[in-house]
Amino acid sequence: MGQIPAKTNMVSTLIITPRTGGDPIPSGETFDIEVKVSNLEAGFFTNAAATYYSAPQALKNGKIIGHTHVTVQNLGDSLNPSKPLPPQTFAFFKGINDAGDGNGLLKATVTGGLPAGNYRVCTMTAASNHQPVLMPVAQRGSSDDCTKFKVEGKSATENPAASDGDKGKAAASLAQSAVDAGPGATAPAAAASSTAAGKGNASTGKGGNGGKGPSSTTSSAPAAKSSTASKGGKGRQRSKRVYVS
Numbered sequence: 001m002g003q004i005p006a007k008t009n010m011v012s013t014l015i016i017t018p019r020t021g022g023d024p025i026p027s028g029e030t031f032d033i034e035v036k037v038s039n040l041e042a043g044f045f046t047n048a049a050a051t052y053y054s055a056p057q058a059l060k061n062g063k064i065i066g067h068t069h070v071t072v073q074n075l076g077d078s079l080n081p082s083k084p085l086p087p088q089t090f091a092f093f094k095g096i097n098d099a100g101d102g103n104g105l106l107k108a109t110v111t112g113g114l115p116a117g118n119y120r121v122c123t124m125t126a127a128s129n130h131q132p133v134l135m136p137v138a139q140r141g142s143s144d145d146c147t148k149f150k151v152e153g154k155s156a157t158e159n160p161a162a163s164d165g166d167k168g169k170a171a172a173s174l175a176q177s178a179v180d181a182g183p184g185a186t187a188p189a190a191a192a193s194s195t196a197a198g199k200g201n202a203s204t205g206k207g208g209n210g211g212k213g214p215s216s217t218t219s220s221a222p223a224a225k226s227s228t229a230s231k232g233g234k235g236r237q238r239s240k241r242v243y244v245s
Contacts, residue, residue, distance in 0.1 A: 001134055002056025009039045009062045010135050011143040013123045018149040027116040028155030033070045033108045035123055035145070041065045042106060043099030044128045049174050057127040057134050066127040069095045070108045075118040079148045090163045091119060115156045122146040
């Protein structure tokens, strides 16, 4: 699991724009999704094709080191559909891998906009290695947020970052190739990881399985060091992180 924050440092997210009940967004027009996140050391992620779920959650100054994502789904004919949406289908998806304004305000630009329709936008906050953030207690407010909005106009052009768009298909293909290659394999695009700001994380390790071996992770971040050690079912696992500026 890794390091768990205190109750006073639990992650909380609010979507600032688009606004619930706000004016419809013109179809085909570029717009921003803005979110405000508290208690997250944002701007850190690893190359998902190589290190997905490969290392435990880590803290810096008591806060989870990680990033967030925004995912937009078409709700169909109504803002209040009666059936759950298929999770593999989305109209737009983006990982927000930078640190934003440094005070929790993060932004994703929906370049080219969306076709006319009813939509839901949600956040998905994650630790550096893409696992959902882990909180210290179950009885709490949600770490993430969702809101609904309308897009109106004549444009029916799909966004390239939709699940059926060029970027969505490419990302799905790369993810599947990493799954097919199996644990420990080097994915085609996994030579180095990077953020939008040019920072990167690399992860290697042979631990797990009840703690049978060492595991290490190295990530780029402002200078800080932390290490944790835990005992597994049949052995000992040690996880060490070194953050370098």
